[in-house]
Amino acid sequence: MPEIMWKRDRNLVTYCGTPLSSPTPPPSATTVGISHLGTPSLIVRNMVASSVTPVSQYQSSSIQANMPSTSPLPSVAYLGPRSSYSHQAALGRFDPAKYALEPRTTIADVFIAVQAGAVAYGVVPFENSTNGSVVFTLDLFCDRARSFRDTFVHGVTYLDVHHCLLSSAASLSSVARIYSHPQAFGQCENWLGANARGIERIDVSSTSKAAQIVAGDAGAAAIASKIAADVHGLKVLAANIEDSADNTTRFFVLAAQPELKAPVSKGPGETDKTFLSFTVDHKIPGALCDSLKVFKDFGLNLTSISSRPSRLLPWDYIFFVEFEGHSDTQDVQSALDELRKCCLSLRVLGSYKDHQREREEGSRDRESKVAENGKAS
Numbered sequence: 001m002p003e004i005m006w007k008r009d010r011n012l013v014t015y016c017g018t019p020l021s022s023p024t025p026p027p028s029a030t031t032v033g034i035s036h037l038g039t040p041s042l043i044v045r046n047m048v049a050s051s052v053t054p055v056s057q058y059q060s061s062s063i064q065a066n067m068p069s070t071s072p073l074p075s076v077a078y079l080g081p082r083s084s085y086s087h088q089a090a091l092g093r094f095d096p097a098k099y100a101l102e103p104r105t106t107i108a109d110v111f112i113a114v115q116a117g118a119v120a121y122g123v124v125p126f127e128n129s130t131n132g133s134v135v136f137t138l139d140l141f142c143d144r145a146r147s148f149r150d151t152f153v154h155g156v157t158y159l160d161v162h163h164c165l166l167s168s169a170a171s172l173s174s175v176a177r178i179y180s181h182p183q184a185f186g187q188c189e190n191w192l193g194a195n196a197r198g199i200e201r202i203d204v205s206s207t208s209k210a211a212q213i214v215a216g217d218a219g220a221a222a223i224a225s226k227i228a229a230d231v232h233g234l235k236v237l238a239a240n241i242e243d244s245a246d247n248t249t250r251f252f253v254l255a256a257q258p259e260l261k262a263p264v265s266k267g268p269g270e271t272d273k274t275f276l277s278f279t280v281d282h283k284i285p286g287a288l289c290d291s292l293k294v295f296k297d298f299g300l301n302l303t304s305i306s307s308r309p310s311r312l313l314p315w316d317y318i319f320f321v322e323f324e325g326h327s328d329t330q331d332v333q334s335a336l337d338e339l340r341k342c343c344l345s346l347r348v349l350g351s352y353k354d355h356q357r358e359r360e361e362g363s364r365d366r367e368s369k370v371a372e373n374g375k376a377s
């Protein structure tokens, strides 16, 4: 086997000197579910058609992760196997006629594939409306080993998430084990507390992985989507078991270069956002407060804040902030210059368009319709 050499040349990914793919701009951010893709059976057919065969679970995932795509189309890596929520989010954003959607075993493998230039884009879950941050993804953005220096957030896409309990067992009384992704367990706590007390819970890499395992184990069930039930030939023992009816997950679209230009025109309801990580000197009282005050002073509205342990020292943290504004504008650049003065380190992880306002307006519409309906009855 010849040694595989990757290098980056003016944003073209080259393999032994031959251009393989030039990143193609993705379609603009899309929102809410995948219903626009057609009937459930069409979606399932697309999922089957747009997937390459998942690698055996015994093969090292990191070797597979940075293998170049063999498709002539620009490729998009997602947390697989097929029928995961990440796959559904990727299908909502990337037309499978124009992009080759490729499953990866873990979220880390998606980052590895993007960083290596093996794919043009990656789709990873970032945060959930009921269960908060996806810590696996935040930990990869911490980039403690400096492995993902060229991996940036390029866009956002949203997915309405409705969980089901899937099994080949006739009823819950024959189920001894439930498999799922930790995020899915966290989004179904009420249902599990009321209906599945004492049943063992087993964390796996994705909900569709759980469905795949359960397809071969009659004493087990998976928390996954209705689409995963169809793909893996499982029965739906219970539907819509999520704690919150408007359960939504936000996914980041990753790419190996930042989206540098501030968009000249924005669609209705679109907002520019920037995501960054920073560290402060924990020995200085008020260091975090000083850094957050910069956003206030520059009139930049924060939309998300989270932290992960630095793993350098106990109780030392890396902070993540998302705010409204684009890093390619003078306002934001001045704020970042000021922020650098009170931070030990700062990394802009990407600027992108978001449709959140439109979604909020949509949910306000729903709320006012419910209120009007309440008055009328």
Ligand SMILES: O=C(O)C(=O)Cc1ccccc1
Pocket (backbone or CB within 6 Å): 079, 083, 084, 085, 086, 087, 125, 161, 181, 183, 184, 205, 206, 207, 208, 249
């Ligand atoms: O496990 C999956 O299917 C994923 O894509 C991760 C996830 C899990 C639960 C809700 C949303 C995304």
